[in-house]
Amino acid sequence: MHHEITFPTxxxxxxxxxxxxxxxxxxxxxxxxxxxxxxxxxxxxxPPFPLRGAAxxxxxxxxxxxxxxxxxxxxxxxxxSARMSxxxxxxIRDHGARAIMGKGGLLPEALEPLREHGGVYLAIVGGAAxxxxxxxxxxxxxxxxxxxxxxxxxxxxxxxxxxxxxxxSHGESLYENVQVEARRRLDESIYARL
Amino acid sequence: MSTIASTxxxxxxxEAAAHLYVWALKDIPQDLRDxxxxxxxxxxxxVGKRIxxxxxxxxxxxxxxxxxxxxxxxxxxxxxxxxxRFPLHPAQIExxxxxxxxxxxxxxxxxxxxxxxxxxxxxxxxxxxRIPHVHWEFVPDWDGLDVKCVPKGSGSENMSFLKxxxxxxxxxxxxxxxxxxxxxxxxxxxxxxxxxxxxxxxADLAMHLAKEAIARPVxxxxxxxxxxxxxxxxxxxxNDTGVxxxxxxxxxxxxxxxxxxxxxxxxxxxxxxxxxxxxxxxASAHISAAGEIEYDREA
Numbered sequence: 001m002h003h004e005i006t007f008p009t010x011x012x013x014x015x016x017x018x019x020x021x022x023x024x025x026x027x028x029x030x031x032x033x034x035x036x037x038x039x040x041x042x043x044x045x046x047p048p049f050p051l052r053g054a055a056x057x058x059x060x061x062x063x064x065x066x067x068x069x070x071x072x073x074x075x076x077x078x079x080x081s082a083r084m085s086x087x088x089x090x091x092i093r094d095h096g097a098r099a100i101m102g103k104g105g106l107l108p109e110a111l112e113p114l115r116e117h118g119g120v121y122l123a124i125v126g127g128a129a130x131x132x133x134x135x136x137x138x139x140x141x142x143x144x145x146x147x148x149x150x151x152x153x154x155x156x157x158x159x160x161x162x163x164x165x166x167x168x169s170h171g172e173s174l175y176e177n178v179q180v181e182a183r184r185r186l187d188e189s190i191y192a193r194l
Numbered sequence: 195m196s197t198i199a200s201t202x203x204x205x206x207x208x209e210a211a212a213h214l215y216v217w218a219l220k221d222i223p224q225d226l227r228d229x230x231x232x233x234x235x236x237x238x239x240x241v242g243k244r245i246x247x248x249x250x251x252x253x254x255x256x257x258x259x260x261x262x263x264x265x266x267x268x269x270x271x272x273x274x275x276x277x278x279r280f281p282l283h284p285a286q287i288e289x290x291x292x293x294x295x296x297x298x299x300x301x302x303x304x305x306x307x308x309x310x311x312x313x314x315x316x317x318x319x320x321x322x323x324r325i326p327h328v329h330w331e332f333v334p335d336w337d338g339l340d341v342k343c344v345p346k347g348s349g350s351e352n353m354s355f356l357k358x359x360x361x362x363x364x365x366x367x368x369x370x371x372x373x374x375x376x377x378x379x380x381x382x383x384x385x386x387x388x389x390x391x392x393x394x395x396x397a398d399l400a401m402h403l404a405k406e407a408i409a410r411p412v413x414x415x416x417x418x419x420x421x422x423x424x425x426x427x428x429x430x431x432x433n434d435t436g437v438x439x440x441x442x443x444x445x446x447x448x449x450x451x452x453x454x455x456x457x458x459x460x461x462x463x464x465x466x467x468x469x470x471x472x473x474x475x476x477a478s479a480h481i482s483a484a485g486e487i488e489y490d491r492e493a
Contacts, residue, residue, distance in 0.1 A: 020241065062265055062305040075305075077265030080349040080382050104349070104382035104441060125248040126349065126384040126440055127473040129265035130256035149305055162248060164241055164442060174241075175380055178443045182377045182435045190373065190431055194366040 008053030011118040014098045017165045019172040023122055025160040031059040031153030037087040047152055048143040051095040058102035060149040071139045077129025080104045089113035105166050105175035114169050121167035135160045203282045204290045206485040211294025214343035215270050216302055218477035219262045223491050225412040226474050233446040242444020264473040267304045268345035270295045270326040273409055277336030281483055288328055296321045337483040344409050350471040353383035356401055359463040368465045375467045376432055381441020384471035388450045392466040395456035404468035407452035416453055425451045
């Protein structure tokens with residue numbers, strides 16, 4: 001099933017998503033990365049703008065700074081999410097974010113906070129940054145520039161996707177399903193052929 | 195006999211390095227384009243097919259817009275084949291490769307990823323202590339220089355694995371280790387990519403060989419028939435795991451398996467895995483003793 005969602009959004013919108021569904025996003029998304037979340041959670045600094053209802057993208061974009069101090073997108077893509085799994089509970093429960101977008105999936109430990117507090121993990125096609133950049137209409141706000149390129153970014157997007165619901169708010173993970181199936185194939189047939 | 199001054203030759207190598215770094219990031223080689231298109235045609239899993247379609251669309255968008263294929267500008271890895279009569283000393287070649295990397299980063303500009311490992315302080319120009327790294331090969335009775343640039347992204351580099359197996363484990367254990375590594379990596383290294391496997395030598399040499407393996411064009415096979423057979427076996431086994439594009443399930447888990455071998459100690463059986471994501475960027479230049487540069491996307 002395909003869904004089009006405008007972010008920021010509410011819990012009901014993400015509760016309607018099931019693992020394997022596809023999603024296209026309109027509106028605003030927020031870019032975060034390792035250093036951004038280390039500052040929020042390990043150094044206890046509140047983000048300069050609220051993350052309530054937000055779709056968060058694991059990114060560190062290539063940008064060019066213009067004379068007026070604003071930034072022009074050059075190449076915006078997505079990084080591996082697993083490194084940042086431990087921030088999931090704080091992002092959803094304490095800051096009210098509703099979607100985390102990245103590639104490769106969060107670790108299985110993130111499934112429970114997504115289920116309990118109402119969040120989803122949306123998988124983007126990793127490496128497809130040229131396409132992703134065309135879906136970013138503007139960089140609307142940049143905070144914590146000292147963390148460049150791991151700042152807190154606010155992007156305006158159009159037809160952002162395709163995204164695949166990799167982990168839903170009902171305890172299902174496509175990544176986990178694929179791992180279980182791969183292990184079954186290894187044990188039942190592949191190891192016997194070595 | 196070349197009459198070119200070595201400073202001019204150094205400038206040529208620097209120019210080539212700067213061009214290769216940017217070019218590799220934007221224009222992926224034909225063998226890879228063909229492999230990605232073939233995979234899209236073969237894939238039967240719905241999500242996997244959608245992902246491969248998006249990847250192929252992305253390659254076209256990068257062409258049309260002159261943009262980078264992937265935002266991760268990586269760590270620039272260079273492979274230099276130096277003829278014994280090439281008039282510029284490797285010490286100067288290394289400086290020129292480094293300077294070219296720096297210039298390309300600042301002038302394009304490209305995202306800089308290079309930080310001090312402990313302090314995490316950024317250098318801002320994609321160079322640093324021992325970075326970029328150069329793999330060297332020296333060629334007797336030749337006066338040319340081949341340079342290949344492989345910008346290596348971190349998502350796939352983080353999925354690198356080494357195991358010191360024992361001889362009694364045999365080739366079965368080598369295969370099992372590669373399978374377990376790639377299944378365990380799941381979607382993190384941006385599959386379907388090129389699995390580089392280094393076997394033999396010592397611990398450091400095995401990983402070095404795995405890194406050389408990922409830089410080979412898709413479709414090439416190892417010259418040693420026993421090693422080539424291992425490549426064929428592993429390719430079939432890995433694609434039977436069902437990990438699929440981006441680890442979300444499908445028939446295409448890897449585009450290629452490349453194995454490089456070195457002889458080893460009688461008691462050793464090392465195996466190293468280095469993963470190359472689907473955006474397997476590489477670009478080469480042939481530089482003559484006179485400083486003429488010929489660019490080559492396919493080498």
